[in-house]
Amino acid sequence: MPKSLTPRLMDLKTEIEGYARTFGLDFFEQVFEVLTTEELNMVAAYGGFPTRYPHWRWGMDYEQLSKSSEYGLSKIYELVINNDPCFAYLLEANAEVDQKLVMAHVYGHNDFFKNNFTFKFTNRKMVDEMANHATRVRRWIDKLGVEKVEEFIDVALSLENLIDQHAPHIKRNPDPKTAEAQVNTRAEGFKVDKDYMRPYVNPAAFLEKERKKIEDEKKQSKKFPERPQRDVLAFLLEHAPMEDWEREILSIVREEAYYFAPQAQTKIMNEGWASYWHSTIMTTRALRDHEILDYADHHAGTMAMQQGKLNPYKVGIELFRDIEERWNKGRFGKDWDECDDLRARRSWDKKLGAGREKIFEVRKHYNDVTFIDEFLTPEFAIEQKLFVYNFNDKKNSWEIATREFKKVKNKLLQSLTNFGQPVIDVVDANWENKGELMLSHKHDGVDLDPGYAKETLKNLQGIWRRPVGIFTRGEGKGLLMRHDGSTFSEKKVDL
Amino acid sequence: MGLRIDQDHTRFKAIVRGKIKQNLRKYVQQGEMLGKKGKEFISIPVPFIDVPRFKHGSRQGGVGQGEGEPGDQLGQGQPQPGDGSGKAGEGEGQHVLEVDVSLEDLAQILSEELQLPNIENKGNDKIVTTRIKYTGINTVGPQSLRHFKRTFKEALKRQIATGTYDPGNPVIVPRRQDVRYRTYKLENLPQTNAVIIYMMDVSGSMGDEQKEIVRIESFWLDTWLRNQYKGLETRFIIHDAVAREVDRDTFFHTRESGGTMISSAYKLCRDIIKAEYPASSWNIYPFHFSDGDNWSADDTRSCIELLKTDILPDVNQFAYGQVESPYGSGQFIKDLREHLGDHDKVALSEVADKDAIYGSIKDFLGKGR
Numbered sequence: 001m002p003k004s005l006t007p008r009l010m011d012l013k014t015e016i017e018g019y020a021r022t023f024g025l026d027f028f029e030q031v032f033e034v035l036t037t038e039e040l041n042m043v044a045a046y047g048g049f050p051t052r053y054p055h056w057r058w059g060m061d062y063e064q065l066s067k068s069s070e071y072g073l074s075k076i077y078e079l080v081i082n083n084d085p086c087f088a089y090l091l092e093a094n095a096e097v098d099q100k101l102v103m104a105h106v107y108g109h110n111d112f113f114k115n116n117f118t119f120k121f122t123n124r125k126m127v128d129e130m131a132n133h134a135t136r137v138r139r140w141i142d143k144l145g146v147e148k149v150e151e152f153i154d155v156a157l158s159l160e161n162l163i164d165q166h167a168p169h170i171k172r173n174p175d176p177k178t179a180e181a182q183v184n185t186r187a188e189g190f191k192v193d194k195d196y197m198r199p200y201v202n203p204a205a206f207l208e209k210e211r212k213k214i215e216d217e218k219k220q221s222k223k224f225p226e227r228p229q230r231d232v233l234a235f236l237l238e239h240a241p242m243e244d245w246e247r248e249i250l251s252i253v254r255e256e257a258y259y260f261a262p263q264a265q266t267k268i269m270n271e272g273w274a275s276y277w278h279s280t281i282m283t284t285r286a287l288r289d290h291e292i293l294d295y296a297d298h299h300a301g302t303m304a305m306q307q308g309k310l311n312p313y314k315v316g317i318e319l320f321r322d323i324e325e326r327w328n329k330g331r332f333g334k335d336w337d338e339c340d341d342l343r344a345r346r347s348w349d350k351k352l353g354a355g356r357e358k359i360f361e362v363r364k365h366y367n368d369v370t371f372i373d374e375f376l377t378p379e380f381a382i383e384q385k386l387f388v389y390n391f392n393d394k395k396n397s398w399e400i401a402t403r404e405f406k407k408v409k410n411k412l413l414q415s416l417t418n419f420g421q422p423v424i425d426v427v428d429a430n431w432e433n434k435g436e437l438m439l440s441h442k443h444d445g446v447d448l449d450p451g452y453a454k455e456t457l458k459n460l461q462g463i464w465r466r467p468v469g470i471f472t473r474g475e476g477k478g479l480l481m482r483h484d485g486s487t488f489s490e491k492k493v494d495l
Numbered sequence: 496m497g498l499r500i501d502q503d504h505t506r507f508k509a510i511v512r513g514k515i516k517q518n519l520r521k522y523v524q525q526g527e528m529l530g531k532k533g534k535e536f537i538s539i540p541v542p543f544i545d546v547p548r549f550k551h552g553s554r555q556g557g558v559g560q561g562e563g564e565p566g567d568q569l570g571q572g573q574p575q576p577g578d579g580s581g582k583a584g585e586g587e588g589q590h591v592l593e594v595d596v597s598l599e600d601l602a603q604i605l606s607e608e609l610q611l612p613n614i615e616n617k618g619n620d621k622i623v624t625t626r627i628k629y630t631g632i633n634t635v636g637p638q639s640l641r642h643f644k645r646t647f648k649e650a651l652k653r654q655i656a657t658g659t660y661d662p663g664n665p666v667i668v669p670r671r672q673d674v675r676y677r678t679y680k681l682e683n684l685p686q687t688n689a690v691i692i693y694m695m696d697v698s699g700s701m702g703d704e705q706k707e708i709v710r711i712e713s714f715w716l717d718t719w720l721r722n723q724y725k726g727l728e729t730r731f732i733i734h735d736a737v738a739r740e741v742d743r744d745t746f747f748h749t750r751e752s753g754g755t756m757i758s759s760a761y762k763l764c765r766d767i768i769k770a771e772y773p774a775s776s777w778n779i780y781p782f783h784f785s786d787g788d789n790w791s792a793d794d795t796r797s798c799i800e801l802l803k804t805d806i807l808p809d810v811n812q813f814a815y816g817q818v819e820s821p822y823g824s825g826q827f828i829k830d831l832r833e834h835l836g837d838h839d840k841v842a843l844s845e846v847a848d849k850d851a852i853y854g855s856i857k858d859f860l861g862k863g864r
């Protein structure tokens with residue numbers, strides 16, 4: 001089980017922490033624990049936490065991690081969790097230079113967790129919370145049996161991505177009372193020319209009846225939910241007929257999904273920032289002469305480009321460095337943008353020296369989407385050899401489609417928005433007045449995977465109990481996929 | 496050491512095996528490759544369990560990084576950046592990944608697919624001994640476990656890097672951080688005694704294809720029994736009109752000609768058992784493969800006699816597999832079935848072609864003896 005730091009590692013920690021502080025990093029209290037490879041694989045399979053509720057998928061991840069580390073295919077370098085205090089793990093058998101590198105990297109993450117805006121509303125006592133979740137789920141397993149509970153967890157996981165990924169802390173729904181007040185329920189009655197005739201033409205009882213009728217009609221035609229709701233899980237928790245234990249598990253899954261959402265939203269930035277700092281701390285301060293080869297080897301390993309894959313470490317660190325250089329040299333603003341002279345651009349240096357300050361600001365106020373949108377430059381895309389790839393049906397293979405900057409950037413942004421997950425809202429929970437739940441997929445040029453959609457609808461139906469469906473597009477046409485629990489149907493609709 | 500995750504891990508493996516099972520027939524047929532190469536590990540695809548969710552169709556493309564001109568083909572596999580929530584332990588993988596499966600796992604899969612019962616042991620077994628194996632390297636440890644070579648290698652590396660190494664005067668002084676230690680793991684070694692005695696008819700009527708079938712089948716039998724008994728011994732007997740003991744290689748590659756006297760093999764088998772494997776402490780498995788074309792009815796009678804009085808009382812199970820040869824299937828299995836068919840230590844099976852191996856393994860191992 002986790003061992004505390006050896007005196008030597010303790011010294012290293014103090015040393016690295018000192019460097020991090022002098023560079024201006026602002027972090028939570030940092031706790032390092034020393035683990036064996038098996039333990040590290042376990043913790044990694046649990047998403048970085050020492051305990052999670054029982055479920056086979058941790059076992060699946062563990063199997064992969066342990067197999068690949070056993071055969072030397074991959075190795076977990078750092079594992080750090082967003083928590084206060086911040087926990088990170090060191091591999092017992094690592095050499096000293098690796099421990100230093102990992103520590104420096106971890107302080108970068110820690111600073112990012114504490115300061116980046118997307119993390120602001122995450123639970124900083126998540127280690128405890130996860131343990132609580134585990135206890136609660138275990139209690140239900142003891143009561144109801146593992147099969148039943150696990151089956152429901154599988155269902156819940158199938159809907160896990162149906163949350164409002166980009167805004168976990170913004171409440172989008174208007175307060176129901178204020179919305180209610182605005183609804184016009186006044187009954188006018190018949191038109192009356194002479195005022196004194198009014199009580200005779202429109203007697204009070206008639207007006208009352210009229211008012212009721214309008215209200216009833218309003219009630220019937222009122223959409224529910226009134227506005228599309230992105231947080232499908234919250235909607236289900238509030239309105240689906242679930243057992244207590246089901247509700248509890250679904251809310252656990254939702255809470256954990258929201259906890260992890262910011263990490264997925266800032267993958268490039270977070271890894272880039274941490275890598276920037278391990279590299280800065282190591283190469284300017286912490287590295288000893290004899291360690292330089294091993295350091296260079298491992299740093300290069302982390303930054304390696306794999307054909308066809310975007311390495312977030314690499315793109316992130318390079319983009320931060322690029323921003324730093326641009327703000328150091330003043331390569332931004334109107335003058336810079338309008339300068340067409342290549343030679344002038346190449347030697348452009350206003351000696352502003354504002355780079356460091358700028359990247360600290362960037363790490364606070366951006367997520368991956370805004371980060372790429374604002375700071376990805378054509379020069380950078382060329383330098384980093386970015387390209388768009390597509391599947392060529394004729395050749396039945398993946399191939400490079402283009403290196404055109406605009407297309408690269410758009411594709412990249414598209415894959416980052418909602419993390420490349422389809423955007424789906426609840427639009428109607430009483431469809432055709434039959435209590436059927438309808439979702440709507442915001443089609444952005446890519447169809448849903450029909451096989452997956454079918455199975456997911458089936459799972460959703462299991463929770464909603466009444467038939468469920470989703471409006472989407474398939475091959476360019478409007479499509480309604482519907483599942484009533486026993487049969488799945490598809491029909492064309494106009495959207 | 497037990498980890499909390501073991502429970503989840505076991506559960507996952509159980510699920511995967513349920514998923515893998517359909518593929519097993521195929522494996523059994525490809526088994527010959529395994530046997531021939533004699534490798535300890537084989538590579539088989541393990542399905543990744545992918546919880547269904549709303550997601551984009553898979554061929555949507557993305558942004559990559561690297562060399563190449565537009566139109567150039569990307570490497571194998573499907574690159575899918577942006578897919579999955581991408582953090583350690585939370586990421587999604589591809590649907591099929593190649594995972595090495597050890598023979599032990601394979602035997603486990605085999606047993607579950609064929610619903611093989613675990614074998615009841617006999618003899619003074621279940622004595623589990625623990626052995627310490629020094630396999631790893633660590634940066635901490637007791638002085639007595641210092642790994643000199645690795646330590647000096649580290650020191651040399653450091654000295655070269657710092658420029659304090661002088662090839663003219665190659666003095667290497669390890670420092671504290673250079674020292675490497677051996678680390679150990681505990682291994683359980685159950686002590687059980689089991690022997691398989693393979694017997695094969697190599698008379699003229701047994702062709703190469705028949706031997707191939709025997710070879711594949713014995714590979715799987717071996718795998719299963721090795722999983723059940725650590726320290727399994729194997730013996731090989733070939734026979735035509737006379738029987739002799741041979742090594743594994745000869746067993747699978749000899750081709751004799753001439754007549755068939757099955758009793759000769761059974762006699763030799765009996766002698767080996769009596770001489771070397773006392774029934775009280777050994778689990779004994781004779782497997783006999785033949786095309787069933789015995790020389791005479793007399794010889795068949797003495798075979799049955801031998802089995803009844805000498806072999807069957809001593810063994811866990813006697814198995815006979817009749818391989819169909821170009822000359823058809825012989826009479827022998829019918830005779831055995833008639834006389835010993837309801838004996839619970841006898842397993843009989845007819846193997847018409849390679850596809851029938853699957854059923855045959857079940858015939859042989861399904862009894863749990």
